[in-house]
Amino acid sequence: MEPVHVDRAIRVLVVDDEQLVRSGLRMILQSAGDIEVVADCTGAQAVEKILGHRPDVVMLDIRMPDVDGLTVLRRLQAAKGTPLPVVTMLTTFDTDEYLATALREGAAGFLLKDTDPEQLVRAVRVLAAGGSALDPSVTRTVIGGYVEGTDDAQEAKKAAGSLTVREQEVLALLGQGLSNAAIAGRMHLAHGTVKDHVSAILSKLGGLNRVQAAVLAERAGLTRTSDEGYRDRA
Template sequence: MLTPALRKPQDGTRKGGHGVIEVNVVDDQVLIRAGLVALLRAAPGVEVVGEAGSGEEAVAVALATRPDVILMDIRMPGLDGIAATRRILAEAGDTPPKVIVLTTYDFDEYVYHALRVGASGFLLKDTPPDRLLSAVNVVAAGDMLFAPSVTRRLIEAYGSTVSEQVPPVELDGLTAREREVLQLVGRGLSNADIAAELVITEATAKTHLNRVMTKLGLINRAQAVVLAYETGLVTPRSR
């Protein structure tokens, strides 16, 4: 579903947050995909640069167009939205897109796994248009789409099952301060809040978080929240 005229120059630049937000739409149902595309094309500051009807096609289109945001159907035959998201983020290099997964059910194991592999958030397919457009702008700017309490509820429901199947992540490579920062991120604190809590500058808090993300191979803040809970740095009781 890719049109050559929509290809984005491979110069490493991104527009999200300070210009036109370039979006890919992925859904195996033609009518749903067409409705999302029409909604986005009518919105100011948003440009649809690619469409896909399968997971395999989503990967190819994402690598060709390098969008800022991808709306990704989570359940598709063949390569599903989770596997497609993992491949896209792994192959995107230093400028990965923000992925919002689209689901019929707000709490299910598919959503949890999507957040684990690096999705920035999720939306129900019946989300009102204004909220969907707001979500695109939020993740394009690098912000979290949902409250940490949502992640906690997902982990409580599915985390124990996942922990039995996936080797635990080692935090030994983190300094004591970096572990503190990861814990505070898991509690939902912003960089400014972390700085106030630890009595450091906001720039220093951001530097610590960036080091945590690099050492642990994390893509975004949502993934850091998941990891903070899964490693026991944060528990529902500790909140």
């Protein structure tokens, strides 16, 4: 993942039904120095806390006994007129059937709760900078479930066909999980140019996030799923 520079602390809110998990994530994230955990709560309190604290990133447990993560995500989407934070789903399962649904609902990341602390911190930084983070161990589940729930490959090819040739090249590399910096290096372009291309691509594809666009690239045959999965790499 590319280094991320911020002018202020990244504000994070953690949602999980287990106090021990919330405390552990808080300790890991705040030890980074540039991340502030502004609150932690259960699913039942999540929407109120998120709208009240306006965090940059929400780490949202996908399975909770009171109000699950998918319900929280949908309620946030229904909060009209409110800028939504970047949401990454937390799970203990690499075969969680809800992951693909979360992707369709707008989640920008998927992380296992036992993710290495350093990787967890780097993922939050990438998410705060507008990127996406997908643990490689859940890639096949997300891609498989999402593809099964979408229209056939012809629809994906039609969507990709609305892009310029250069944008399709960028989309193919985005689909391989490359960060903007890595795409710039591969294509010998300025970082800002790639950032503009990615923004245009996501807009033309109907406001998709990076993970959704990566899946579309796979579905359209622009790239193939790598063993490392869809994630930001340096």
